[in-house]
Amino acid sequence: MRMVDLIEKKRDGLELSTEEINYIIEGYTNGSIPDYQMSALTMAIFYKGMTEKERADLTMAMAESGDQIDLSEIEGIKVDKHSTGGVGDTTTLVVGPLVAAVGVPVAKMSGRGLGHTGGTVDKLESVEGFHVEIENLEFIDLVNRNKIAVIGQSGNLTPADKKLYALRDVTATVDSIPLIASSIMSKKIAAGADAIVLDVKTGAGAFMKTLEDSKELAKAMVRIGNNVGRKTMAVISDMSQPLGYAIGNALEVREAIDTLKGEGPKDLTELSLTLGSHMVYLAGKAESLSEAREKLERAIKDGSALEKMKVFLSAQGGDASIVDNPDRLPKASYIHELEAKEDGFVSEIVADEVGTAAMVLGAGRATKESEIDLAVGIILKKKIGDKVQKGESLAAIHSNFENVEEVKEMLYRSIKLSDTAKEKPTLIYGEIT
Numbered sequence: 001m002r003m004v005d006l007i008e009k010k011r012d013g014l015e016l017s018t019e020e021i022n023y024i025i026e027g028y029t030n031g032s033i034p035d036y037q038m039s040a041l042t043m044a045i046f047y048k049g050m051t052e053k054e055r056a057d058l059t060m061a062m063a064e065s066g067d068q069i070d071l072s073e074i075e076g077i078k079v080d081k082h083s084t085g086g087v088g089d090t091t092t093l094v095v096g097p098l099v100a101a102v103g104v105p106v107a108k109m110s111g112r113g114l115g116h117t118g119g120t121v122d123k124l125e126s127v128e129g130f131h132v133e134i135e136n137l138e139f140i141d142l143v144n145r146n147k148i149a150v151i152g153q154s155g156n157l158t159p160a161d162k163k164l165y166a167l168r169d170v171t172a173t174v175d176s177i178p179l180i181a182s183s184i185m186s187k188k189i190a191a192g193a194d195a196i197v198l199d200v201k202t203g204a205g206a207f208m209k210t211l212e213d214s215k216e217l218a219k220a221m222v223r224i225g226n227n228v229g230r231k232t233m234a235v236i237s238d239m240s241q242p243l244g245y246a247i248g249n250a251l252e253v254r255e256a257i258d259t260l261k262g263e264g265p266k267d268l269t270e271l272s273l274t275l276g277s278h279m280v281y282l283a284g285k286a287e288s289l290s291e292a293r294e295k296l297e298r299a300i301k302d303g304s305a306l307e308k309m310k311v312f313l314s315a316q317g318g319d320a321s322i323v324d325n326p327d328r329l330p331k332a333s334y335i336h337e338l339e340a341k342e343d344g345f346v347s348e349i350v351a352d353e354v355g356t357a358a359m360v361l362g363a364g365r366a367t368k369e370s371e372i373d374l375a376v377g378i379i380l381k382k383k384i385g386d387k388v389q390k391g392e393s394l395a396a397i398h399s400n401f402e403n404v405e406e407v408k409e410m411l412y413r414s415i416k417l418s419d420t421a422k423e424k425p426t427l428i429y430g431e432i433t
């Protein structure tokens, strides 16, 4: 087989076979296919697309390019949840203990990640002593015993995707639905999921800005999952403004605890119950979505979800007393209120910019080497549609700097007020199965 012939084939809009896709991914991973040929191929894919069969083949070839986690020793159907990313998205911290409380095994592999706030692992590390550096055997044992554990990301998960994503980034070929969908799905499959619930975000703060594109990405991922034997469904949810009120690591842990107590923000609670219900249903722990939801609501009411959070944290060395005593979480030295300069209604909260403001405070990493300040971040006091009076707080800035003028300016620019009331945005735009 010659790579040049395969590039030509895709250039002319023909379908690549399973063997050809395997040849490409193996060759690119081991270095025998050079970047310049791979970039020509990705550009051809960008223009000609990929058939359903090609997408499934590409996903599996990438999933098999490195370590794959074997979760077969865990009893039950392992359902993973994946979010395409947003600002202040605390759902994993809520949904994990919540579905575990009703018996769904949660075997989560998580990373730190770049961006506005840390990844799930960073957030959890704001709990004193908590760590994810555990052996595979212990990980599996913990899930069997407690129904939930989190392990740090293997350095050799889907190396083909890592290399390809870096190449796409510098060749203007990131924005291709088949490539994005295969990239995301390959990582979920390598991480051992039997079934997958996707939370595809839409809006200004999301990777996909329009509902149209979000739906298309969701459909593409759902088709891939089902074609490779993993039951997959997607929820399309709003990211026109940050989810919940908290953006920041320890602040989000606290918000998750509030939500598990039944005292969380409405949007975060609703989205967690929706995603959680689908997970419970796919795991075979309920006959219907409504039964799944009832179970989850009960787990919040009777305290078992909160109890599960404690068990989970202490099993991995964490100080579970923060659950009853969130004041013991890391705290910033200063809380600066962002006072409204006029009366009005909140008409827009540009999620990206609020996220960047949190990063400037130190809540997120700009580069892999940056240190994160787990205590800092932003608590929104108002969301879109809320009425505001001059002098009222729009947000609290939790900072370890005395001077936060730059951050205040950023937030004033991103939280927009209007004279007339604006409707609250839809939270859930649809489900794709």
Ligand code: URA
Residues within 6 Å of the ligand: 165, 174, 179, 180, 181, 183, 184, 207
């Ligand atoms: N996120 C991914 O993991 N892969 C892509 O290609 C795009 C976004």
Ligand code: CA
Residues within 6 Å of the ligand: 087, 088, 089, 090, 243, 244, 245, 246, 247, 252, 255
């Ligand atoms: Ca939040």
